[in-house]
Amino acid sequence: MGDRRARPRIVILGSGFAGLACARALGGKSADVTLVDRNNYHLFVPLLYQVATAALSPADIAEPIRKIVRRHRNIDVVLGEVVGIDVPARHVALAGGRRLAFDRLVLATGSAYNYFGHDAWAVHAPGLKTIDNARQIRTRILKGFELAELTDDPAKQAALMTTIVVGAGPTGVEVAGAVAELARYTLARDFRRIDPRRARVLLVEAGPRMLTAFPDDLVAYARQRLDRLGVEVMLDHKVEGIRAEGAVVEGHLIRAQTVIWGAGVRASPAAQWLGVEADRAGRIPVTPDLSVPGLPGIYVLGDTASTPDAHGQPLPGLAQVAEQQGQHLGKALAREIETGAPLPPFQFRNRGNTAIIGRNAAIFDFGRGRHLRGFAAWLLWAIVHVYLLVAFDKRLIVTFQWLWRYLTYQRGARLITGDGAGEGTP
């Protein structure tokens, strides 16, 4: 870099797990850090499916960025949308004309759902990336039961009580399980004409296997738990179309009130901003120290990066990968600035890959053949997730809500609000 300013300006784009960890590692160090995000909060995305299924409120899993970094006076927070990066001039352009000059730039803008060329499907099948997504799904599901209660047409009732989840990765499995539990337990006795326990939840997967990242025995266990919850798992079934009425699967239209997309992600347009080549999923290949080859002082983290593991395979798009990378880079940059030491290579330490299927049922894969499943895995899952929630009061509130929900089968956030809340009463 040959940076001659006493305090280099480090701009971090995105305050997800990677960007936030990087900023925090630079807190109090000899650098002026600017953390840019289009939202004013850090969102704990792994629990977003619980907002979509009325178990938690958005504020339970979102924390104001300013609050998190408040005590670090060298970190500046900017609410803004990136529109471009001028690499030679070394500045980031934000919507509205504002520019941020940088000496070092960290891209951690995450990923969005990939509809594989069918962007029109997004309206009918929201993914699980934003609070608005989750609220939309919650409203659709709950509204479906309300409308089913009001109609006497059995075919309409069935469609209104049907949810299709596309993609059987961890998110798909988790949300399918949660919707089934919402219908079977929470709503079971709330209606007079319909029986919510007869609600259908379909988990449709184009490939021959669900939870591809997990070993066979854990997948078999997850499948058995989903079966017990009444989730219909359809492997080797391709979704060919998604419309307002439902999804076309292998040539047949399955009518459904709610379709949820969890089939694949695409990195944010960071590669376009930098003018570099991306891989098939839009990710920017980085060197072991997380920098972009040929662009000194520019780094890419988390879902936006393609980082090779020990076997040359790219690391998966997991929160723990993003967080470890952010922390690694933040520490490395702080040391480089203070001592001139070169950036060490990043090494991923697998903390365990996990998915939750429902009450008392989760799976953990710690690698090297060490697995955990069932109640113990579920308890560990809950402890880990509560621990990872940033703020202390949220940890307690979420713990309390979960405990209460566990004991009563109730859910606290069953609100039909916002977009679509008022439409279509039959």
Place this chain on the structure above:
Amino acid sequence: MGDRRARPRIVILGSGFAGLACARALGGKSADVTLVDRNNYHLFVPLLYQVATAALSPADIAEPIRKIVRRHRNIDVVLGEVVGIDVPARHVALAGGRRLAFDRLVLATGSAYNYFGHDAWAVHAPGLKTIDNARQIRTRILKGFELAELTDDPAKQAALMTTIVVGAGPTGVEVAGAVAELARYTLARDFRRIDPRRARVLLVEAGPRMLTAFPDDLVAYARQRLDRLGVEVMLDHKVEGIRAEGAVVEGHLIRAQTVIWGAGVRASPAAQWLGVEADRAGRIPVTPDLSVPGLPGIYVLGDTASTPDAHGQPLPGLAQVAEQQGQHLGKALAREIETGAPLPPFQFRNRGNTAIIGRNAAIFDFGRGRHLRGFAAWLLWAIVHVYLLVAFDKRLIVTFQWLWRYLTYQRGARLITGDGAGEGTP
């Protein structure tokens, strides 16, 4: 009535404090009750200003109606919007063409904010009646500080950090105090360029006095507490216009990011549905047993009714009036159905009129000269409001959030989401 069905059909429109209390009092009685609301939840409106100022989440103060009445198998819940009432044919028409036949009808559809003929103002100055209102206000206020941090123009900064509250009734006083506290305590140290403690909060009242329903000593106390919080109280000031840039007060435009309307309410259009004469505020005058003169079997409750008190003055539009009326009518109808006893007249028992100005500061007027103010009133206010929250888990969660907030000055729900969240970055 001369009703000959063994189980009369009672339709209740609205599940606010009045409608819900009426339905619950009829739970398990010899009547088929249908409770209609356009939302699937009962909203605890008195705490909505805490959602608008980021202290609570919407789900903390909203409870699914179905969950509340679940154990009463004779109560049916219908999500629907009333479009008309056919009094001679004795049915209610809902949007979408559905009809509900009734033997007895209870109207408890509440009130909406009254912009005194300036309905266009509603877009720029939301009131505090719905969750969407509160989210909109929260987003505007928080967004204002974010945008102020990004601009270098002092005039713009000042406008972005200004909130105007129109109307100095209890809602106006409460929200003005809460916005001032948000700026002075919660946000105080979160920004680098602006000082949120310099934010202006204006409480503009057309009349010569604030909190007209309260006695002089309590009003003086409230005024002193607002002064201490830096709220600028402008009595005898008329708002002549409201636009995107702010409000025109006595001929001058005061630029403000957020304008909140709390100046007056108008009853829901129930009088039009029934084809009866309403008073100036749109309320339907009722007899002491809460029935509509000349329309046997039709009753009006809460904000929709004009009920004379002992001195012939209409009772105020308070939650406690609505709740007592609902409970009274529900019990009276149950007894009438079972024993044929005529409906007794309703008598309001004043539980204390209250307003909260901020941390440690509230006022209570119990009537007959008995007043309470300061920390004791604030504590009582908190206990009463937590007690009145319908569900047990919400009580605990809200208590916990308040305690935490009291100890740390933090707020849990500082989210910029939904409408307007992404617009206008300078």
